[in-house]
Amino acid sequence: MTGAGARADCDVAIVGAGMVGATLACGLAEGGLRVALVEATPPPGDWPAGSVDTRVSALTAASRQIFLRLGAWSDMVELGVSPFGHMRVWDAGGRGSIHFDCADIGTAQLGHIVENRVMQRALLARARGLGGLALHCPAGLETLEPRAAAIRVGLSDGGVFDARLVVGADGAASRVRQLAGIGVRGWGYDQHALVATVATERPHEETAWQRFLPTGPLAFLPLRDGRCSIVWSTDPARARELVGLSDAEFMERLAESFEYRLGRVTGVSGRATFPLRLQHAAGYTAPRVALIGDAAHVIHPLAGQGVNLGLLDAAALAERVLDAAAAGMDIGAPRVLRGYERWRKGDNLGMMLAMDGFKRLFGSAASPLRLARNLGLDFADAAAPLKHAIIRRAMGLRGDLPRLARQGYI
Numbered sequence: 001m002t003g004a005g006a007r008a009d010c011d012v013a014i015v016g017a018g019m020v021g022a023t024l025a026c027g028l029a030e031g032g033l034r035v036a037l038v039e040a041t042p043p044p045g046d047w048p049a050g051s052v053d054t055r056v057s058a059l060t061a062a063s064r065q066i067f068l069r070l071g072a073w074s075d076m077v078e079l080g081v082s083p084f085g086h087m088r089v090w091d092a093g094g095r096g097s098i099h100f101d102c103a104d105i106g107t108a109q110l111g112h113i114v115e116n117r118v119m120q121r122a123l124l125a126r127a128r129g130l131g132g133l134a135l136h137c138p139a140g141l142e143t144l145e146p147r148a149a150a151i152r153v154g155l156s157d158g159g160v161f162d163a164r165l166v167v168g169a170d171g172a173a174s175r176v177r178q179l180a181g182i183g184v185r186g187w188g189y190d191q192h193a194l195v196a197t198v199a200t201e202r203p204h205e206e207t208a209w210q211r212f213l214p215t216g217p218l219a220f221l222p223l224r225d226g227r228c229s230i231v232w233s234t235d236p237a238r239a240r241e242l243v244g245l246s247d248a249e250f251m252e253r254l255a256e257s258f259e260y261r262l263g264r265v266t267g268v269s270g271r272a273t274f275p276l277r278l279q280h281a282a283g284y285t286a287p288r289v290a291l292i293g294d295a296a297h298v299i300h301p302l303a304g305q306g307v308n309l310g311l312l313d314a315a316a317l318a319e320r321v322l323d324a325a326a327a328g329m330d331i332g333a334p335r336v337l338r339g340y341e342r343w344r345k346g347d348n349l350g351m352m353l354a355m356d357g358f359k360r361l362f363g364s365a366a367s368p369l370r371l372a373r374n375l376g377l378d379f380a381d382a383a384a385p386l387k388h389a390i391i392r393r394a395m396g397l398r399g400d401l402p403r404l405a406r407q408g409y410i
């Protein structure tokens with residue numbers, strides 16, 4: 001039962017079957033709703049055994065819990081995930097540093113590095129297995145037409161159907177957001193993130209490493225095969241130059257910029273760049289429309305929080321919608337959607353502003369700021385309660401978590 005009025009063709013149409021949209025599809029299909037999932041690009045086919053995609057994400061404990069609860073985590077483990085137990089962060093402009101250790105808070109790991117394609121494949125397989133799901137792929141969203149008790153969805157392949165609710169999980173350039181007339185605020189960072197997979201002379205010690213350079217942060221994320229996935233944020237001209245270097249020149253520049261912490265860089269593959277920006281939707285809802293993931297918010301990748309926030313959106317929206325359905329309410333009613341927006345918008349904004357602040361603090365060459373951030377890193381490193389609070393926040397273990405993300409919740 002999903003509310004009064006004429007029966008729509010489906011309960012929820014989700015546009016975008018990326019990591020966030022596919023997670024919502026699992027959550028809603030598991031709750032017995034009829035879901036239409038619309039995706040423009042066919043998901044990745046088979047890949048060679050032992051290969052690693054350059055697009056990976058650092059997942060928090062909260063995100064892993066969502067995948068566990070949805071029954072998709074075991075497939076991800078089978079396809080390959082990389083746990084990390086330590087995080088080391090330091091500033092190129094001084095001696096300040098901080099070391100996070102999972103043992104400090106009594107957990108087996110701080111998080112996992114997982115290829116984006118692994119998440120997407122496991123989630124889509126799970127969603128299909130749950131039943132109640134119609135996958136429209138490849139098909140792009142073309143039109144949205146609000147009606148009294150439903151919203152009409154028009155697709156690029158000519159498909160047309162009615163849904164009680166349409167969810168935009170279609171990324172930063174969301175068509176759902178545009179068609180719903182929801183504006184965005186934000187700014188470009190005048191930075192690009194260069195990603196690649198690299199081999200290093202010394203072992204990564206299951207540690208996520210990050211050095212703050214004046215031009216932007218450089219992260220080495222540990223992979224299960226001993227290599228690292230790097231995210232090197234820098235100005236666009238330098239990013240272009242780095243992509244154009246020979247492998248040997250690039251490996252030398254990378255190792256030097258990383259202070260040879262893992263020795264020399266001995267191999268590199270798959271260099272690609274992504275422009276970075278901060279972007280926040282003015283609202284997360286419109287009549288019978290809700291936005292989740294990058295469609296709602298885009299954040300600097302320096303603390304690896306983007307998809308983690310999106311997964312919490314998906315879990316929170318699933319909870320609100322399923323509770324409304326169980327209570328016999330219209331799942332697309334403004335009350336239901338506003339409840340979701342109130343829950344997630346403040347949390348997301350807080351994290352976005354914190355990351356923006358870090359980016360500016362560590363990007364400044366001004367002496368007083370350099371001194372302050374180095375003292376701050378050392379102080380936080382020495383103050384156990386503060387450090388534990390930072391770890392728990394970064395692991396997604398604090399705040400008003402949706403049921404799916406709560407540890408131990410069955």
Ligand SMILES: Cc1cc2nc3c(=O)[nH]c(=O)nc-3n(C[C@H](O)[C@H](O)[C@H](O)COP(=O)(O)OP(=O)(O)OC[C@H]3O[C@@H](n4cnc5c(N)ncnc54)[C@H](O)[C@@H]3O)c2cc1C
Nearest residue numbers: 016018020040058140141170171293294304305306307308
């Ligand atoms: C370099 C880099 C490193 C990052 N590292 C991390 C990290 O370590 N941890 C982390 O949490 N986050 C990280 N992020 C952020 C993370 O990648 C994003 O937050 C995440 O991809 C958002 O997922 P999404 O499903 O909301 O959107 P997307 O991944 O953009 O997926 C949107 C989907 O919608 C589909 N689509 C788009 N338009 C249409 C349409 N009109 N019709 C139908 N389908 C459509 C697309 O094909 C796509 O499949 C990083 C980002 C960058 C750039």
